[in-house]
Amino acid sequence: MHYLEKELNELIQFWDEEPEALRALRSDAFKQYKEVGLPNRKWEGWQFTDFSALEKTSYRLASPGDLPPVPETLPTIANCNRILIINGHFQENLSVLSDKVTVQTLQHAYATNPEIFNKTVVNNSNPFHNLNTALMNSGLAIIVENNAVIDNPIHILYYTTGLTEPIMNHPLFLIVAGADSETTIIEHYAGTTNVQYWQNVVTYINLSDNAVLNHTRIQEEDLNGNHIADTAYSLEKDAQLNAFHFASGSSLYRQNIQVNLASSGASSTVNGLCLAKDRQHLDQQIIINHLKENCSSNQLFKYILSDSSAGVFNGRVIVSEGAQKTDAQQTIRNLLLTDKALAHSSPQLEIYADDVKCSHGSTTGQLDKNAIFYMRSRGIDVQTAQLLLISGFAKEVMETITNTNIDTYIDEKLTTWLEHIGVTP
Amino acid sequence: MLEIKDLHVKVKDKDILKGINLTVHPGELHAIMGRNGSGKSTLANAIAGQDSYEITSGDILFNGTSIVAESPEERALAGIFMSFQYPVIIPGVNNTYFLKAALNAKRKHQGKTELDAVEFLKLIREKLAVVEMDEKYLHRAVNDGFSGGEKKQNEILQMLTLEPALAILDETDSGLDIDALKIVAAGINNYRRDDRAIVIITHYQRILKYLEADYVHVLINGKIAKTGGENLAEQLEDKGYSWLDN
Numbered sequence: 001m002h003y004l005e006k007e008l009n010e011l012i013q014f015w016d017e018e019p020e021a022l023r024a025l026r027s028d029a030f031k032q033y034k035e036v037g038l039p040n041r042k043w044e045g046w047q048f049t050d051f052s053a054l055e056k057t058s059y060r061l062a063s064p065g066d067l068p069p070v071p072e073t074l075p076t077i078a079n080c081n082r083i084l085i086i087n088g089h090f091q092e093n094l095s096v097l098s099d100k101v102t103v104q105t106l107q108h109a110y111a112t113n114p115e116i117f118n119k120t121v122v123n124n125s126n127p128f129h130n131l132n133t134a135l136m137n138s139g140l141a142i143i144v145e146n147n148a149v150i151d152n153p154i155h156i157l158y159y160t161t162g163l164t165e166p167i168m169n170h171p172l173f174l175i176v177a178g179a180d181s182e183t184t185i186i187e188h189y190a191g192t193t194n195v196q197y198w199q200n201v202v203t204y205i206n207l208s209d210n211a212v213l214n215h216t217r218i219q220e221e222d223l224n225g226n227h228i229a230d231t232a233y234s235l236e237k238d239a240q241l242n243a244f245h246f247a248s249g250s251s252l253y254r255q256n257i258q259v260n261l262a263s264s265g266a267s268s269t270v271n272g273l274c275l276a277k278d279r280q281h282l283d284q285q286i287i288i289n290h291l292k293e294n295c296s297s298n299q300l301f302k303y304i305l306s307d308s309s310a311g312v313f314n315g316r317v318i319v320s321e322g323a324q325k326t327d328a329q330q331t332i333r334n335l336l337l338t339d340k341a342l343a344h345s346s347p348q349l350e351i352y353a354d355d356v357k358c359s360h361g362s363t364t365g366q367l368d369k370n371a372i373f374y375m376r377s378r379g380i381d382v383q384t385a386q387l388l389l390i391s392g393f394a395k396e397v398m399e400t401i402t403n404t405n406i407d408t409y410i411d412e413k414l415t416t417w418l419e420h421i422g423v424t425p
Numbered sequence: 426m427l428e429i430k431d432l433h434v435k436v437k438d439k440d441i442l443k444g445i446n447l448t449v450h451p452g453e454l455h456a457i458m459g460r461n462g463s464g465k466s467t468l469a470n471a472i473a474g475q476d477s478y479e480i481t482s483g484d485i486l487f488n489g490t491s492i493v494a495e496s497p498e499e500r501a502l503a504g505i506f507m508s509f510q511y512p513v514i515i516p517g518v519n520n521t522y523f524l525k526a527a528l529n530a531k532r533k534h535q536g537k538t539e540l541d542a543v544e545f546l547k548l549i550r551e552k553l554a555v556v557e558m559d560e561k562y563l564h565r566a567v568n569d570g571f572s573g574g575e576k577k578q579n580e581i582l583q584m585l586t587l588e589p590a591l592a593i594l595d596e597t598d599s600g601l602d603i604d605a606l607k608i609v610a611a612g613i614n615n616y617r618r619d620d621r622a623i624v625i626i627t628h629y630q631r632i633l634k635y636l637e638a639d640y641v642h643v644l645i646n647g648k649i650a651k652t653g654g655e656n657l658a659e660q661l662e663d664k665g666y667s668w669l670d671n
């Protein structure tokens with residue numbers, strides 16, 4: 001992909017105010033990327049997704065000129081402190097910052113706090129991650145103070161709109177939840193445009209000792225968007241992660257999620273709901289590393305697939321030697337609404353310790369005809385019956401969203417999505 | 426009220442019903458008995474409109490109009506109710522929500538205002554008392570985690586709530602303990618009125634002791650082989666079905 005190299009060269013010349021070390025980091029990462037190129041179907045863990053769409057269009061990096069007037073209506077979640085980024089440009093004056101939370105641009109963060117970069121950006125086998133390191137052009141560092149209890153969720157809205165030609169962004173979010181802190185962070189991608197774009201996101205989230213973090217990731221890009229993401233969580237002692245990944249947008253979506261339970265007593269819940277229609281291809285891979293004893297992990301992912309869409313879910317739980325008393329659960333459920341929709345899921349367990357409790361399972365089914373008939377025989381029309389059944393399918397995972405405002409937002413998204421695919425009461 | 430004329434029904438290329446004739450008037454209670462696999466549930470499902478049961482000839486009239494081309498929901502709204510032999514579990518759909526949606530669909534169809542949550546709760550509590558069901562069952566998903574007997578009680582609860590004109594009860598008495606059987610029978614008697622009719626499919630005479638059946642029909646090989654009064658049920662209990670084979 002020649003356009004990437006061109007973009008990198010321009011960037012490195014143009015951003016000559018960047019510290020030498022950062023520029024070295026970029027070019028090393030690009031070298032690593034070039035050695036392997038984009039993933040292909042022969043790669044372990046990438047079999048089900050075709051990335052050639054990213055080569056067919058030349059994307060250029062978003063530039064300062066790509067800042068349209070801020071749209072009057074933007075997705076809103078009640079009672080949140082919103083941080084707004086438009087086409088890659090941080091809108092500080094339109095953002096509400098929270099007490100006890102430091103928000104820095106990447107340049108600023110690199111100048112004051114380079115060690116947080118070192119944790120995440122080196123030696124990664126994911127070529128998209130390396131590309132992000134080479135080309136990172138937006139994103140923020142968000143640092144929650146130790147002991148801080150942040151009441152209002154921090155809502156990072158990354159919005160893409162008003163494009164005139166295909167652009168790409170390589171955002172990097174570095175989030176550190178301080179020891180004993182409690183925070184809710186919403187990482188939200190959305191867009192409306194007729195022009196293709198590509199988001200290649202890396203998010204690195206560190207939960208310090210005893211931190212509690214609720215992380216909701218909402219991916220509702222325009223269908224002209226391609227969304228690639230690498231989300232890594234690292235949990236220190238007794239830290240608690242509650243993550244929810246909602247995805248309904250972009251034509252091509254691939255997210256790698258990694259959870260490192262790096263110290264004893266850490267617990268993670270990573271759940272998700274994916275809605276796919278048309279020819280959307282939504283692919284997620286999750287790896288949970290149980291590195292130390294007494295950690296627990298829970299996963300519940302649900303996919304609702306309509307039209308000719310495809311949903312891929314590849315889950316691995318790795319219990320290292322010495323990670324005794326591990327408790328790990330993984331459940332994947334796919335609901336196919338049409339004969340043309342496809343689901344591939346594989347839950348995998350790799351266990352190198354003996355005193356562990358692990359379970360995994362995956363199911364794929366269609367709407368239960370008997371249940372539909374049962375409802376119809378009570379006077380409920382087909383559409384409503386389908387709606388009840390699909391919402392019922394989603395409910396088990398929706399119920400795990402603890403914040404009511406976030407729950408309301410996603411619930412409305414589900415309702416609208418059902419309307420779009422023709423299921424209305 | 427219900428008139429079945431020379432009904433032939435096929436399931437997956439297999440002829441199951443081979444010429445059923447049955448007329449049910451308002452106020453009547455008909456019992457249908459017959460061996461396993463004789464086609465009783467097929468008949469019930471054909472009346473309710475389950476589309477895997479294909480009507481190849483004959484007709485089903487409800488209040489004088491043919492319903493064979495109508496959807497299950499149209500039949501339900503017109504006043505036909507089937508209590509399922511195997512009530513279906515609907516994961517994630519709350520029982521109250523489901524009942525309320527069904528009742529309000531019906532009220533809307535009748536041009537009545539929809540009940541709000543408070544009015545609905547008042548009504549449903551009366552009905553729960555009849556079937557001696559605890560309110561906690563309302564908060565679960567429909568039939569989810571219900572015991573066999575509780576599912577049947579839930580069917581009766583739905584019947585009492587929806588107040589259909591015709592209730593077809595497919596083995597609602599099967600698998601019930603003695604107390605539950607009495608409760609279900611009480612529910613049926615509570616529902617019974619001069620302007621309503623009941624068709625109960627059963628294997629046992631015992632439920633009929635609580636209900637006064639006007640007719641007992643025996644279904645053999647896709648046809649009604651014999652019709653009689655309650656004493657026919659007694660005879661069947663004694664002698665089985667073989668004396669009716671020919």
Ligand SMILES: Nc1ncnc2c1ncn2[C@@H]1O[C@H](COP(=O)(O)OP(=O)(O)OP(=O)(O)O)[C@@H](O)[C@H]1O
Binds near residue numbers: 463
């Ligand atoms: N969905 C179906 N697919 C295939 N065969 C079916 C289906 N439904 C019914 N049948 C067949 O049709 C015949 C009649 O079944 P039906 O359920 O009507 O019997 P029944 O009289 O209700 O029996 P039981 O007393 O055991 O409930 C049986 O041989 C059954 O196997």
Ligand SMILES: [Mg+2]
Binds near residue numbers: 466467510596
């Ligand atoms: Mg039967």
